[in-house]
Amino acid sequence: MRISEKTSQDGRAPTRPGLSGPAARRLPVPPRERKPALAALAVLLILGGALATTLLVMRSGDRVSAVQITQQVGAGQLIPQSAMQEVQIADTGVDYVPWRFKDQVATTYAAVTLLPGTLLTQRMTATTTDQVGPGKAKVGLSLKAGQMPTDLKWSDIVQVIYVPSAGRGSGSAQQKVLATAARVESASSGRSGGGLVTIVVDTSIAPTIAQYASSGEIALVTLPGVK
Known part of the structure; x- marks a missing residue:
């Protein structure tokens, strides 16, 4: 016994799925191209960032002795040892004056007004001053x-x-x-x-x-x- 196909209401035979239509005309998608060089670069960047973070954490633990000003010293004034104290700070690479040079600092003058709590740098000191200079x-x-x-x-x-x-x-x-x-x-x-x-x-x-x-x-x- 033969089973006849039913026609649609407009008289046309129904289409079989997968045999015609846009899906049948779709081009095959090529496989995604892998780029091992970019993947390796990404891994290197991640490792580099982790290494830099580790170094910063390790450097933050390094402490050095520096000179801190404890009382105001006006610009042009001699910096006395009574206005200095030793403090331990992280080694950040800034040219803070090491505490071992406190005796030399006591023979210099303030290039700018130094306020209490200031960490002394070389640019803040001068070997001469207008206060005790010509005139x-x-x-x-x-x-x-x-x-x-x-x-x-x-x-x-x-x-x-x-x-x-x-x-x-x-x-x-x-x-x-x-x-x-x-x-x-x-x-x-x-x-x-x-x-x-x-x-x-x-x-x-x-x-x-x-x-x-x-x-x-x-x-x-x-x-x-x-x-």
């Missing part, structure tokens, strides 16, 4: 109690005042300011309240200050807040 002079003073503040210290800014002694008979000499802003280079206080002080002033007034200081007619007044 400047250091004057040593031996002062008595009452002629200087008891808390006078290095780097203070002071006024240098001429105070005529009571023994001057003419009475024409009057008190006057010889230097409006002299920087204290060093200061040491004695038990009696006086002390030895070295100040930096202009060369034009230095001889006058030295002359008055020899006769005990110099007094220093600090200027708080001035650096």
Whole structure:
């Protein structure tokens, strides 16, 4: 017995799947080409990144001794050892001054204002300074109690005042300011309240200050807040 094919409603014989239509006309897809060179490059990049990360972690564990500033040092001022302390930091390749050079640092000047907490680098120091350079002079003073503040210290800014002694008979000499802003280079206080002080002033007034200081007619007044 033969089974006849049913026709569709429009009278055409139904098509068999897989024998005609767009699917039958589709071109075969070629196999994907493998690129071993790119795969190898990707592996190398991954390994390189992992190695770099490992090196950074290992380097972060390396510690070196450096110089840290503990008190403000104005630009042009000598950097004292009392303003330095040793700290341990990671070796990041920055040219921080090693702690073993602290003695050499104490003979240099601040090229910029150094704030507490600053890690010192070589560019922050200078071997010369405008504060003690051409046109400047250091004057040593031996002062008595009452002629200087008891808390006078290095780097203070002071006024240098001429105070005529009571023994001057003419009475024409009057008190006057010889230097409006002299920087204290060093200061040491004695038990009696006086002390030895070295100040930096202009060369034009230095001889006058030295002359008055020899006769005990110099007094220093600090200027708080001035650096």
